[in-house]
Amino acid sequence: MSTANEPPKEIQAINAELPDADKGTLDALDxxxxxxxxxxxxxxxxxxxxxxxxxxxxxxxxxxxPGMRYLHVSRxxxxxxxxxxxxxxxxxxxxxLLLTASGAIFHASPAGDLIIPIAxxxxxxxxxxxxxxxxxxxxVAFLLTRTRVGLIYEVAKMNALLGLPxxxxxxxxxxxxxxxxxxxxxxxxxxxxxxxxxxxxxxxxPDAIGLSVGVGVVIGFVVxxxxxxxxxxxxxxxxxxxLLQNRADGK
Numbered sequence: 001m002s003t004a005n006e007p008p009k010e011i012q013a014i015n016a017e018l019p020d021a022d023k024g025t026l027d028a029l030d031x032x033x034x035x036x037x038x039x040x041x042x043x044x045x046x047x048x049x050x051x052x053x054x055x056x057x058x059x060x061x062x063x064x065x066p067g068m069r070y071l072h073v074s075r076x077x078x079x080x081x082x083x084x085x086x087x088x089x090x091x092x093x094x095x096x097l098l099l100t101a102s103g104a105i106f107h108a109s110p111a112g113d114l115i116i117p118i119a120x121x122x123x124x125x126x127x128x129x130x131x132x133x134x135x136x137x138x139x140v141a142f143l144l145t146r147t148r149v150g151l152i153y154e155v156a157k158m159n160a161l162l163g164l165p166x167x168x169x170x171x172x173x174x175x176x177x178x179x180x181x182x183x184x185x186x187x188x189x190x191x192x193x194x195x196x197x198x199x200x201x202x203x204x205x206p207d208a209i210g211l212s213v214g215v216g217v218v219i220g221f222v223v224x225x226x227x228x229x230x231x232x233x234x235x236x237x238x239x240x241x242x243l244l245q246n247r248a249d250g251k
Contacts, residue, residue: 077154084147088181091133091140095188098129127199130192134223137189141227144185145234148178152239171235186227194220 102125110118152171173179198216201208 074158077151077158080147080151080154084144084178084181087140087143087147088185091136091185091188094136095133098132102126102129127196127203130196130199133192134189134196137185137192138227140185141182141189141231144178144182145231148182148231148235149238151178152235171239172232182231183228186224186231189227190220190222190224192220193223 105118105122105125108118108122114121194216197219198212201212201215205211
């Protein structure tokens with residue numbers, strides 16, 4: 001009979017099956033492993049839940065065939081691809097909405113007095129829109145990088161189940177869908193930052209037309225190149241053959 005301070009037997013059984021269940025969560029800050037401790041725990045809990053739903057318990061893990069684990073990995077890959085495509089779609093939808101709304105504001109002439117004059121709203125709508133698109137591009141670019149790392153690890157586990165070398169995974173390819181989408185978001189973020197910089201320079205000096213264009217182009221190029229470089233460096237570093245092998249072996 002368990003005491004009031006002890007968790008239920010079901011929770012104790014799950015904790016016993018988790019990898020390093022008594023380990024602290026500061027390992028989630030470790031970028032070298034490609035996946036933090038908290039994410040490993042979530043993956044383990046998800047797998048345990050599926051096994052429980054299928055009628056398996058901790059005493060019958062041998063009944064879980066490699067084929068079943070292969071299907072689990074395949075489903076995870078499908079989820080990652082869906083998340084990647086959804087993130088890009090959301091960015092394009094937000095960009096379209098912001099630019100369309102800015103065009104509508106330019107043609108607005110409301111009657112009566114507004115708390116903020118319509119002229120000020122029209123003046124600031126485009127800089128705010130481009131600033132928001134720049135920040136959103138950063139988040140989407142980092143999300144695409146994280147998704148790519150997850151895909152490589154899942155494919156490595158799939159190759160391990162098939163008896164294939166995990167190093168067969170191609171990390172960076174200029175013709176891959178990931179790189180094309182990453183380049184799209186990076187260029188969009190660079191263009192947005194270039195427009196924002198041009199607006200801000202013209203705000204301080206309305207006559208600096210050439211300077212605003214030149215500085216804007218440089219800033220846009222730097223932002224786009226930096227996002228692509230960070231993506232390539234992060235993927236290459238966090239998906240080395242050694243880390244992939246350790247992950248595939250469950251270490």
